Amino acid sequence: MRNFTCVHDIGNLKSALEKATYVKENPFADQQIGKNKTLLMIFFNSSLRTRLSTQKAGFNLGMNVIVLDINQGAWKLETERGVVMDGDKTEHILEAIPVMGSYCDIIGVRSFAQFKSKEDDYNEVILNQFIQYSGKPVISMEAATRHPLQSFADLITIEEYKKTPRPKVVLTWAPHPKPLPQAVANSFCEWMNATDYEFVITHPEGYELDEKFVGKARVEYDKEKAYKDADFIYAKNWSAYRDPNYGKVINMDKSWTVDARKMALTNNAYFMHCLPVRRNMIVTDEVIESPQSLVIPEAANRMVSAQTVLKEILKDNF
Amino acid sequence: MRNFTCVHDIGNLKSALEKATYVKENPFADQQIGKNKTLLMIFFNSSLRTRLSTQKAGFNLGMNVIVLDINQGAWKLETERGVVMDGDKTEHILEAIPVMGSYCDIIGVRSFAQFKSKEDDYNEVILNQFIQYSGKPVISMEAATRHPLQSFADLITIEEYKKTPRPKVVLTWAPHPKPLPQAVANSFCEWMNATDYEFVITHPEGYELDEKFVGKARVEYDKEKAYKDADFIYAKNWSAYRDPNYGKVINMDKSWTVDARKMALTNNAYFMHCLPVRRNMIVTDEVIESPQSLVIPEAANRMVSAQTVLKEILKDNF
Amino acid sequence: MRNFTCVHDIGNLKSALEKATYVKENPFADQQIGKNKTLLMIFFNSSLRTRLSTQKAGFNLGMNVIVLDINQGAWKLETERGVVMDGDKTEHILEAIPVMGSYCDIIGVRSFAQFKSKEDDYNEVILNQFIQYSGKPVISMEAATRHPLQSFADLITIEEYKKTPRPKVVLTWAPHPKPLPQAVANSFCEWMNATDYEFVITHPEGYELDEKFVGKARVEYDKEKAYKDADFIYAKNWSAYRDPNYGKVINMDKSWTVDARKMALTNNAYFMHCLPVRRNMIVTDEVIESPQSLVIPEAANRMVSAQTVLKEILKDNF
Structure with a gap:
């Protein structure tokens, strides 16, 4: 598994459930897998359960965890080419995302539907930009159209x-x-x-x-x-x-x-x-x-799903 | 010690002081006690000393630490039964607190007197809700009527x-x-x-x-x-x-x-x-x-008091 | 190296570059140096690259990292003696900084020029207060007149x-x-x-x-x-x-x-x-x-410069 954004990423469900059972029964058994690996959790929207459960899941796997809260609207990224950036957008997505990718091993992104453009929401524009430009595995921590960890x-x-x-x-x-x-x-x-x-x-x-x-x-x-x-x-x-x-x-x-x-x-x-x-x-x-x-x-199983997903991504990509 | 909210929780003062002296002289001696244990620090009010000293105390004991800042007033929890929650309160305390408890091993709570109801303040309504519903040991990081770590x-x-x-x-x-x-x-x-x-x-x-x-x-x-x-x-x-x-x-x-x-x-x-x-x-x-x-x-002894309390709770509950 | 605020602190550039090359090629080789050491990162101004790269650099060295965001203007420190502090400044720098120093081993400070007083900016008043009063090594994470990690x-x-x-x-x-x-x-x-x-x-x-x-x-x-x-x-x-x-x-x-x-x-x-x-x-x-x-x-080399500087400070001061 490279990214985790929908059910298809997890592969065979029976096998995924067996992995989850193992993780639940042995939460601290795989700390070598996450050693020296850093999970960057980026929140464009506020979070309680996802934030805490995913952070704990990372700890259980021996990972370092960095949490980055991006006040909705405060960090405006330009996404178009050719725009003269003399307004309120201070950085282009083509710089911001690869840079974040360079300081971590896995990126979690929470970015809700904004209800401004149904097309943008249902095309998962923000999540897909992270997948396309970060150079690192990306986990949806609730995107515009899906919440697969839930x-x-x-x-x-x-x-x-x-x-x-x-x-x-x-x-x-x-x-x-x-x-x-x-x-x-x-x-x-x-x-x-x-x-x-x-x-x-x-x-x-x-x-x-x-x-x-x-x-x-x-x-x-x-x-x-x-x-x-x-x-x-x-x-x-x-x-x-x-x-x-x-x-x-x-x-x-x-x-x-x-x-x-x-x-x-x-x-x-x-x-x-x-x-x-x-x-x-x-x-x-x-x-x-x-x-x-x-x-x-x-809700307690949110930690199990997050840890199972992180573990599989760590195993398959590093 | 299950919870730490007042002087009576710490037991014999002479013994507590001896434990504090040991912690001060051997800050990194007990990292096995906190291994794979997570301290969740919840701040309803801002903090400098308590935040830094308690976080450092957790690190010294080998714990993982999660800090959750809850903007005062931004996260409004319903506490009554029977209320139709169609207003600004998005979650009931009976769900929110057990969920937080499920992602950690010890909870620290900072919640000041609000001066709206003397009775609520002096009954320590918020702190006691965490004790009652979280299922985990609770440490006061300054509550409405006491600041025992200080x-x-x-x-x-x-x-x-x-x-x-x-x-x-x-x-x-x-x-x-x-x-x-x-x-x-x-x-x-x-x-x-x-x-x-x-x-x-x-x-x-x-x-x-x-x-x-x-x-x-x-x-x-x-x-x-x-x-x-x-x-x-x-x-x-x-x-x-x-x-x-x-x-x-x-x-x-x-x-x-x-x-x-x-x-x-x-x-x-x-x-x-x-x-x-x-x-x-x-x-x-x-x-x-x-x-x-x-x-x-x-102020430097704030780290010692926090570490002594965390250590005793870890020893007595896990 | 005690503090890192300008090029002169790093010493011989050829040697510094050799150290950086070693760090880049062996990012996890020196985790004993940072074990049980805590880096406190204080942000008076917002940060993306510096925040993430320095935090990751600390992790790579085995350090604990505490991030403290100080909303610009929200935390007003008095710097003069003799002032009756009955206004909006709630703490004097002579207390605040030594206290922060007591809970960590190295302090990183980000504090931009404020354009209110050229003299204050170019005298690096805030950065120098941390150097003078914290009792700990101080790293500039961009100060008023220099950005040496960059x-x-x-x-x-x-x-x-x-x-x-x-x-x-x-x-x-x-x-x-x-x-x-x-x-x-x-x-x-x-x-x-x-x-x-x-x-x-x-x-x-x-x-x-x-x-x-x-x-x-x-x-x-x-x-x-x-x-x-x-x-x-x-x-x-x-x-x-x-x-x-x-x-x-x-x-x-x-x-x-x-x-x-x-x-x-x-x-x-x-x-x-x-x-x-x-x-x-x-x-x-x-x-x-x-x-x-x-x-x-x-941008990726920001992690290398930060880790090299942290490593040298750890080696020279502990």
């Missing part, structure tokens, strides 16, 4: 808790007051579609995701039908993808909040969410505090 | 410089233009009351501290009487504790500035202050630059 | 690429929309004057540098003459040094932009710049993307 942790968690070989996993949209990217939802779809689970997506009309990510999943607009016999309910808000509403909140329908009434339709399903979660918008207190809630072990 | 460093310093077994130690209020928490003063009282020193508190009327912290100390409103024959003058400003003035500056009387005239009343006392100090408000240039000033070695 | 990296780069023992090196001013310090230019002059290269400075009238730094260099106002037969073109903007224009942009003459037409006058010269660089102000896309552009290897 999805890998989600998969690990489902594997740990599933009671049947092919569980029914339901991704449900849930209301939120602010426009959020589709990255977590897209990415979860991509990873679920790579398994043999029964995978269902449910959301109000108008919140259809990019078909590239929906893939073979069943889209069920009737949420009660979707919840029926589910083994895992994975909740997430996202803003509209389809034009002309890209990046907009088109409704905040509270009937989509995950609650005990709908959970009662399931096969005693586990509840999952990537966090941070707004209680009583996305999910009721009752459900998130129930024994079926996996949000804390799911 | 007080322990103060005690170490007094023990190093005292010329008599039971020195007379005087805590004197001194003027300051802004309303400061009572934490350093409270905490110093608590630690001095745990010794067999002669301990006197002096301040203007209206600046009485919480009786829980004053304890058996003698309160002397006549500052000249207080200074008389003192071996250590420990200066600190604090805002009013008593209602209706909680958190307010009720005077800035410069006659309380520590100066050579009052120091002449003492038994050639040492001068102490936790820093940062405003010169010619808290203390004159003359006194703080005199050979009797201990402010620099006192 | 200049050392520049020298290493020239030595790596030169095709003749005594290349012709030309420092050319180039336009920029904002007033920049003279530090990089001054420092480059100082280091070039310490070699036996042919060294020429070219700039528009009014941009004369301090004669102390110009030294024996030839100043050529006719840029075409300066470029003639050059082996290295080193571009940099600086604001005016001479009164009454100190710190001002007195013109932005685009005829000084480094372009292919002027580069054609040279001996197929290499192009150098310390970065960040504004394209089509300082240099055209064509020149900076040409095979003769050394900006990326030059």
Whole structure:
């Protein structure tokens, strides 16, 4: 594995899960692999879980870790050729990125969808510039359209808790007051579609995701039908993808909040969410505090997914 | 020791001081204890001494250290159940804190009194949430009502410089233009009351501290009487504790500035202050630059107190 | 070497270059030298290259590294004695600096010219306070009048690429929309004057540098003459040094932009710049993307210069 930006990078999922299990059981066993290797984590957007879990994963592997917070908007990079740079952009991406690459061995990048240009967002312009110009392996720490470290942790968690070989996993949209990217939802779809689970997506009309990510999943607009016999309910808000509403909140329908009434339709399903979660918008207190809630072990697995990915990249590139 | 939030956590003071002496003389002797252990330092308030000294203490013990700056107010956690989180609070404390706990082994928290609710401040609401929900040992890096790493460093310093077994130690209020928490003063009282020193508190009327912290100390409103024959003058400003003035500056009387005239009343006392100090408000240039000033070695002992505490917690919990 | 603030600190240049070559070829060979030593990097100004390269250099030597960002203006230190500190300055330099020194082994300081007082800038008031009061070796990570880690990296780069023992090196001013310090230019002059290269400075009238730094260099106002037969073109903007224009942009003459037409006058010269660089102000896309552009290897050598300096300071002081 050279870069880690989507499910396809991790290769065979069964093998990846076995590697994750090993890492989880032996967190400090591979410190020679990361010795004298430096992980540079670049945050264009703020972070709690990704920042802490990835930094700890690097430490566990014996790496040095440098964290670089780039205040969104404060560090403006020019990307075009031919521009006379007499404005607020102080550096061109063709210089900035190779220089950062020269001071580290692996680069992690967090750069959310900006909702200014759907095309730029869905072409992953910033992430791809790092891949193209840094000269080093690049890890997505949540990009514009995917959050693969989260999805890998989600998969690990489902594997740990599933009671049947092919569980029914339901991704449900849930209301939120602010426009959020589709990255977590897209990415979860991509990873679920790579398994043999029964995978269902449910959301109000108008919140259809990019078909590239929906893939073979069943889209069920009737949420009660979707919840029926589910083994895992994975909740997430996202803003509209389809034009002309890209990046907009088109409704905040509270009937989509995950609650005990709908959970009662399931096969005693586990509840999952990537966090941070707004209680009583996305999910009721009752459900998130129930024994079926996996949000804390799911977050803890972020360290496992990050460490597994870093380890494989270290093994394959150095 | 599980958590370190007050003098009672450190156990027997004589034994604690012996441990501190060992740490000071052998700073790098215990790196196996901290190997593969991660200290997460969370700052809700800015910090210079605590940040640097605690980070260095962690390094000395072979720990990995992660620093997380949380801009005061920027990260608003919901604490109530049942609230529909559709406002500016993006995460509930019941999720945020266990997640942080899952990525580290020891958590340090700095969270000052906010002067919005005396009850919340004196109940140490934030610090106690970390203790209750993180699942990990918690160290106060200055909380609303106490600053125990400072007080322990103060005690170490007094023990190093005292010329008599039971020195007379005087805590004197001194003027300051802004309303400061009572934490350093409270905490110093608590630690001095745990010794067999002669301990006197002096301040203007209206600046009485919480009786829980004053304890058996003698309160002397006549500052000249207080200074008389003192071996250590420990200066600190604090805002009013008593209602209706909680958190307010009720005077800035410069006659309380520590100066050579009052120091002449003492038994050639040492001068102490936790820093940062405003010169010619808290203390004159003359006194703080005199050979009797201990402010620099006192600050240097912050590393010793932090390392001793971290070491004991590592020994007792892992 | 105790401190590293200018070319004179590094001693014999030939020997320094040999040490740099060793470090570049054996980056991890000296980790015992830095074991249990802590580098404190203090940034009064923002930084990308210096921050990352110096941190990595410390890691390579086995050091612990603490980064302290001091928001410019947010941390105001009093420097005068006798002042009643009842305003916005919360700490005196006589306390703050020794305290920071007590928590580390080497201090790196970045503090740019402030253009408020030419005398203060050119007396390096802040850097010298750290040298005077910290009690620890101090490294300039760009001060008011010099940027010696950059200049050392520049020298290493020239030595790596030169095709003749005594290349012709030309420092050319180039336009920029904002007033920049003279530090990089001054420092480059100082280091070039310490070699036996042919060294020429070219700039528009009014941009004369301090004669102390110009030294024996030839100043050529006719840029075409300066470029003639050059082996290295080193571009940099600086604001005016001479009164009454100190710190001002007195013109932005685009005829000084480094372009292919002027580069054609040279001996197929290499192009150098310390970065960040504004394209089509300082240099055209064509020149900076040409095979003769050394900006990326030059930046990569920042790690080498920093590691060489840290290693020598560690060897000489501990």
